[in-house]
Amino acid sequence: MALRSTVKSDFPLLDQQFHGHQLVYLDSANTSQKPQAVIDAMTDYYETTNANVHRGSYELAVRATDALEGARAKVGAFINAESNSEIVFTKNATESMNLLAHCWGEHSLKAGDAVVISEMEHHANIVPWHMLRARKGIELRWIPVDASGHLDLSDLDRLLDGAKLLSVTAMSNVLGTLNPIAxxxxxxxxxxxxxxVDASQYVPHVPTDVQALGADFLVFTGHKMLAPMGIGVLWARAEHLEAMPPFLGGGEMILSVTKDGFTTNDVPWKFEAGTPMVAEAVGLGAAVDYLSDLGMSNVRQHEVELTAYALRTLTERHGDKITIHGPAEPAERGGVMSFAYADVHPHDVAQVLDQSGIAVRAGHHCAKPLMDVLGTSATSRASLYVYNDKSDLDKLADALSAVDDIFSF
Amino acid sequence: MIGLEDLYREIILDHYRTPRNRGELETPPARRAEGFNPLCGDEIIVYLQVDEAGVIDDVAIGGQGCSISQSSASMMSVAIKGKTVEDARKLIVAFKGLMSIHETDIGGDGSETALGIDLEGASEGMQLGDLEALRGVVKFPIRIKCATLSWNTLAQVLDE
Known part of the structure; x- marks a missing residue:
C-alpha cells in the first residue's frame, strides 16, 4: 500500500518559497521537518499540561508525568521493546552513544579490550570510542567498506576474536546502505x-523490532523522525541497564541522598538526571503516532520506490556526469543518495541547487573516515522522507543541469 | 533577487579552472601553513618564501575545495607575489574589509594591533584588482568563510 497523497500538506514548513521557487526539502537525513500533529501536540502540552514531572502531588503534575511516561510507552511499542523501562530518554543519539561509552564502557571494559566499529560510521559512533580509548586504553578495530558500499565482512571472525563490543550503523547516513544487523x-x-546499533537513520525509515534485530543496545534520535530536536533514545536490554552505573548525577536519578552518599533510582530514571525534556518527549510520541498511522512498512515501500525513481532519473538525465555512491539496488538501501557531479565541488552544487529552492547537504556528513575510503573530502547528499515525491526528484534533476551550465569546462 | 552570477563571476571561474601558483615549495627555506574549513572540508596550504629584504619572492598553493575557496587562494597568490610582507598584511586587511569582516582577530594569533596597523586606512594604496570580483560573496554569507580561508592561512604563515 502506498502512502496517502496528502502527506506533504501535513508539513506547514514545506509550503514556502526560496529564491522564487517552492521549497524542495531533500535533507531529511540531516533533520526531518515536522507535521502539524507534532507541532500541535507540543503546543497543547504547554497550553494544558506543563508541570514538573515525578514530583508534584497535584493533578496537573500527574498529567505532565503521564505525558512523559505515555511518550516512553509509545516509543517502546514502536520498536517492540520488552518493557518501557528499557527506554532511556537522552538529548539525541550522540548523547545516547556517549552514555553507553561512559557507563557501559567504563564499567565493562578494561585496557586492551577491543571494540569493533565500521568505516561507514557517523562520528557519533567513532569519537566516543576514541575518547574511551584515551581514557582506558581499549583497542578500536574497523570493519572495512567495499567498493559497492557494503561492509566487507570477510575478515569479521578475526576482528571479533576477543572483542567485547560490536557497534555498527543499521543504515549509513552517507551511502544509504542497510547493514545485516541481525x-x-x-x-x-x-x-x-x-x-x-546506531539506528538514527533506520528507526525513522524502516519498521524496527529490537527483538528481531537481536541487539543489546540501540540508539536513535527524535529529530530525524518528525519529532523535535532535543530528544533522543537509548534502548538497552534491562539486564545491561541494571548493571551500568549512572550517567549524570542530580535530581530524578536518585532514590535517596545523604551526606554520605546516594542510592540510584530504578531504570530508566537512573540515567535521566534533572528535569527532562517533557514537551519534546510528547512531540516524539506524536511523531510515533503519525508514523504508525502512515504505517512504517508503507513508509519503507514509499522510499524504496522513490529511491529507485531517483537512481533511474538522475542516471538517465545526467549520465556519466553523476556518480551516486552506495548500493545500486534500491531494496538494499535507504533513501540517502550521496553523489558527485562531474568534478564540481559539493559546496558549489548545493549553492546552485539552493538557487532553485532545493535543499541538499554538502560536506563530509560527520563521516570523515568514510570520506577517506571514498577518496573524497565531501559529497552532495539528497535524502528522502515521507513528504517527498517524484516531482521533487524531477526538480533536482532539472536543477543539476544549471550546475552543468555554470561549471562545465 | 540575488543571482548566481553575483557569486560565480567569470574571473572567479577562470581562477578555479586554471589556478595560479599551484604546487608546493621546499620547506625550509619556504614556510608552510594549513587552513581548514571544518564545515565543508575545504583545505588550503600556503607556502611562502620571503627574501632577506622582506619581499615575498615565491608563493605556492596546495589543498582542495570549492570554487570560491580555490579561486580566492589563486587570486591571493597572484596579488601577494613580489609584494613585501608589510603590503601582504595590508592586503589581508583590505580583503577582510571587502568581505565585511570586522573581527578583532585576523587569523592566527595576530590581532589588528599586533599586526602594527590600524584598520582605518590600513589598505591605503592597496589595489585589490581581480579580487574585487569576490565582492559578490558577501551576498552569500555562508560562503564568506570559503573566500577568507586562504587569507586566514596567509595570516597564519606570516605570523609563524
Whole structure:
C-alpha cells in the first residue's frame, strides 16, 4: 500500500518559497521537518499540561508525568521493546552513544579490550570510542567498506576474536546502505561480544523490532523522525541497564541522598538526571503516532520506490556526469543518495541547487573516515522522507543541469 | 533577487579552472601553513618564501575545495607575489574589509594591533584588482568563510 497523497500538506514548513521557487526539502537525513500533529501536540502540552514531572502531588503534575511516561510507552511499542523501562530518554543519539561509552564502557571494559566499529560510521559512533580509548586504553578495530558500499565482512571472525563490543550503523547516513544487523548481532554474540546499533537513520525509515534485530543496545534520535530536536533514545536490554552505573548525577536519578552518599533510582530514571525534556518527549510520541498511522512498512515501500525513481532519473538525465555512491539496488538501501557531479565541488552544487529552492547537504556528513575510503573530502547528499515525491526528484534533476551550465569546462 | 552570477563571476571561474601558483615549495627555506574549513572540508596550504629584504619572492598553493575557496587562494597568490610582507598584511586587511569582516582577530594569533596597523586606512594604496570580483560573496554569507580561508592561512604563515 502506498502512502496517502496528502502527506506533504501535513508539513506547514514545506509550503514556502526560496529564491522564487517552492521549497524542495531533500535533507531529511540531516533533520526531518515536522507535521502539524507534532507541532500541535507540543503546543497543547504547554497550553494544558506543563508541570514538573515525578514530583508534584497535584493533578496537573500527574498529567505532565503521564505525558512523559505515555511518550516512553509509545516509543517502546514502536520498536517492540520488552518493557518501557528499557527506554532511556537522552538529548539525541550522540548523547545516547556517549552514555553507553561512559557507563557501559567504563564499567565493562578494561585496557586492551577491543571494540569493533565500521568505516561507514557517523562520528557519533567513532569519537566516543576514541575518547574511551584515551581514557582506558581499549583497542578500536574497523570493519572495512567495499567498493559497492557494503561492509566487507570477510575478515569479521578475526576482528571479533576477543572483542567485547560490536557497534555498527543499521543504515549509513552517507551511502544509504542497510547493514545485516541481525546476522551481525548473532556473530557478535557467538564471539562473546555485545551488539550496539546506531539506528538514527533506520528507526525513522524502516519498521524496527529490537527483538528481531537481536541487539543489546540501540540508539536513535527524535529529530530525524518528525519529532523535535532535543530528544533522543537509548534502548538497552534491562539486564545491561541494571548493571551500568549512572550517567549524570542530580535530581530524578536518585532514590535517596545523604551526606554520605546516594542510592540510584530504578531504570530508566537512573540515567535521566534533572528535569527532562517533557514537551519534546510528547512531540516524539506524536511523531510515533503519525508514523504508525502512515504505517512504517508503507513508509519503507514509499522510499524504496522513490529511491529507485531517483537512481533511474538522475542516471538517465545526467549520465556519466553523476556518480551516486552506495548500493545500486534500491531494496538494499535507504533513501540517502550521496553523489558527485562531474568534478564540481559539493559546496558549489548545493549553492546552485539552493538557487532553485532545493535543499541538499554538502560536506563530509560527520563521516570523515568514510570520506577517506571514498577518496573524497565531501559529497552532495539528497535524502528522502515521507513528504517527498517524484516531482521533487524531477526538480533536482532539472536543477543539476544549471550546475552543468555554470561549471562545465 | 540575488543571482548566481553575483557569486560565480567569470574571473572567479577562470581562477578555479586554471589556478595560479599551484604546487608546493621546499620547506625550509619556504614556510608552510594549513587552513581548514571544518564545515565543508575545504583545505588550503600556503607556502611562502620571503627574501632577506622582506619581499615575498615565491608563493605556492596546495589543498582542495570549492570554487570560491580555490579561486580566492589563486587570486591571493597572484596579488601577494613580489609584494613585501608589510603590503601582504595590508592586503589581508583590505580583503577582510571587502568581505565585511570586522573581527578583532585576523587569523592566527595576530590581532589588528599586533599586526602594527590600524584598520582605518590600513589598505591605503592597496589595489585589490581581480579580487574585487569576490565582492559578490558577501551576498552569500555562508560562503564568506570559503573566500577568507586562504587569507586566514596567509595570516597564519606570516605570523609563524
Amino acid at each position: 546476522a551481525l548481532a548473532e556473530r557478535a554474540h557467538d564471539a562473546g561480544a555485545l551488539m550496539v
